[in-house]
Amino acid sequence: MKSFSYLALLSAIAPCALAGSGVDGVDVLIDIIQPQNSYPQTSDKLIPIAKPAKAEYEYVIIGSGPGGAPLAANLAIAGHSVLLIDAGGDFGHLRERESPALANPSSERNEVSWGFFTHHYENEERALKDRKLTWLTPDGKFYSGQNAPEGSTVLGNFYPRYGGLGGCAEHNALVALLPSKNDWDTIKNVTGDASWDNTAMRKYLKKVEKVEYPLPEGTEGSHGHDGYLSMAINPAGIPAQDVKLMSVFAGAAKAFGVDNSALTAALNGAVSYAQENSIDYETGLLPLNLTTAMQDAMADMLVWDMNNDDPDRDTKKAFGRLPQHMDSKNFRRSTPRDYVYDTYAAKTANGKRKYKLDVALHTLATKVLFDTTGAKPKAVGVDYLFGESLYRADPRAIHTEDGGVPGTVKATKEVIVAGGAFNSPQILKLSGVGPKEELESFGIPVVLDLPGVGENLQDRLETSVNAEFPTNFTRILSCYYLAADGDPCWAQYVDADNTAAEKGTYASNGVVMGSFFTSSYSDDGEHDLWIGGFPALFNGFYPGYSSNAATVANKNWWSWLVLKAHTRNNAGTVKLASTNPRDTPVITFHNTYEGQTKEEADKDIGALREGMRMAVSFFENIPAIDGAASVFWPPKEVRDNDESLDEWIVEEAWGHHASCSNKIGADDDKMAVLDSKFRVRGTKGLRVVDASAFPRIPGIFPVLPIMMMAEKATEDILGAKNPGHCKPRKNKNKNKLY
Secondary structure, three states: OOOOHHHHHHHHOHHHHHEEEOOOOOEEEEEEEOOOOOOOOOOOOOOOOOOOOOOOOEEEEEEOOOOOHHHHHHHHOOOOOOOEEEOOOOOOHHHHHHHHHHHHHOOEEEEEEEEEEEEEEOOHHHHOOOOOOOEEEEOEEEEEEEOOOOOOHHHEEEEEOOOOOOOHOOOOOEEEOOOOOHHHHHHHHHHHHHHHHHHHHHHHHHHHEEOOOOOOOOOOHOOOEEEOOOEEEEHHHHHHHHHHHHHHHHHHHHHOOOOOOHHHHHHHHHHHHHOOOOOOOOOOOOOOEEEEEHHHHHHHHHHHHOOOOOOOOOOOOOOEEEOEOOOOOOOOOOOOOHHHHHHOOOOOOOOOOOOOEEEEEOOEEEEEEEEEEOOOEEEEEEEEEEOOOOOOOOOOOOOOOOOOOOEEEEEEEEEEEOOOHHHHHHHHHHHHOOOHHHHHHOOOOOOOEEEOOOOEEEEEEEEEEEEEEEOOOOOOOOOOOOOOOOOOHHHHOOOOOHHHHHHHHHHHHOOOOOOEEOOOOOOOOOOOOEEEEOOOOOOOOOOOHHHHOOOOOOOOOEEEEEOOOOOOOOEEEEEOOOOOOOOOOEEOOOOHHHHHOOOHHHHHHHHHHHHHHHHHHHOOOOOOOOOOOOEEEHHHHHOOOHHHHHHHHHHEOOOOOOEEEOOOOOOOOHHHHHEEEEHHHHHHOOEEEHHHEEEEEEOOHHHHHHEEEEEEEEOOHHHHHHHHOOOOOOOOOOOOOO
């Protein structure tokens, strides 16, 4: 395709996103309901829309994300009647959901995008300095940037969540990493419950995992091989076909202290051969047979298994490929949604449903019901509303009228809340469980005064270093990102005759490797910084960000993302905006100096400064093969001054791993919402199993820890009476794309 065709495609699909993001920041005006493609789902293997089929179940689970979905399947396989409730539908076969490369577009798909607007700061003066801030314009559009039209109203910082079956595992970047040793041991030490010991927790990785990437000899026993979650790595040949991309990778390796001589020699050799044989590598891809030496060099440079069980895993500086929850045949996203579907659809030999698992979609849980006649309030059911787009994080939701058909379902054993860091505290508070003063201010009858509900909210701090190259990355040059029919990258991806790297760009999330290291500000010596990058422009979230991150017109950007793990700030809050369950809560993170002492905030900011300087050095060490990078974000005058860079971080840092708002804690901690078995303190028959349960944000990417948490909760609920639930689950049809 010629460049004018790319521009025409982009103009037709996302006209408001053409403004893009430049050196002065975001400047995007976009419709609330964005134009998008209308491709049907690639398979009809979907759970139909339905409200609860029965009036009573043993277990009712609210929320189908990485916590609730596997827990529901596990309990059903153990023989129990289970209802899994989700306010969205089943979009498990959207093209954007299936391809690892289309994670960003997936998060802004109208059918599944829940767009929360959060607040990094309560202080308005500080909040207004964020160059990604989003406003509602007088004519009903979203504007993000520093030049809002007159009369616009501040909304906050866009925080996309997945509003459908499977939760945020359906639209994330697929990175599935174990948390650090101290993440699990902290819970053990706080609660005195030895079952949270780091070594003991690894058995839950084995239960969920179906490892499909090469492991170092002798380490196979440390992984799972029959779980519901396929785990693979990006085919090395995909980046190796792009000379520019490999030069960026070589520069990062050199700056990180990794010997890149073999890779550079292989890269130079491939370029020389291409030049001598008139092979176009400047606007095309190297033939795969020319990349073998580069792939071999990459294998020697990269740590193959970032989920290893070495004692020094969390402290040793590492440059490695990233395990991802996808299969190694079709390179299709693998998630708990698939596990739920397989369990729901399973049949006995005579064709009857094998398990007592019902899934209620388009069903918004509005309240947990309690029997208050006993010594402790006991959860006995859930009120709900049945209807599409009822929750007002959905861009299609109606804000001027209340819709939905009300209903009630009973739970004879337990209600389990698994709505995530924002929605779980909201549903608890609407049900009368939370800080007494807040509940009374809304006229909500207090079932239990539990002051920690909605407190302790935490997130990562993340920034980016972005650069522009004089020529394009050839790896993505032919991709339309589904902006029009005939996308050659999609055709290559789904071609059944293609294997591994032959499947091309859409078989990879685009992140060749991750750099794991410890800043000088780490309290425990464990990794607290991660850098990963890809050929796109990404400097945070705002409505329309995905159209700018990967476009059909612009192919010469590169973004290094710098992620600060083990952030110290736990001052975030989730508070009710109203008693209407359709309304989103007020979410305030109180970032950096607003939520912690200057001494502690200085450490987090200082660590990110070190990470950003490392990312800049990645660009500075790129071998002179295909043009130098021009770093524009942050600007040079900011990058070169510590004080200016620190202020930039305070203004620009974002997060997308919200957690800890219903924390597990010690018996004598009045702010602890849960005990070590996920039970809501002071109640019976009520648990919370999701990201909100962590006392501190885990690891670097939380999706795998949440799935492991769901396995532990299964054991805690069933105990020793049902040992069969721990047997490996085999899903014979797991890897079929259609």
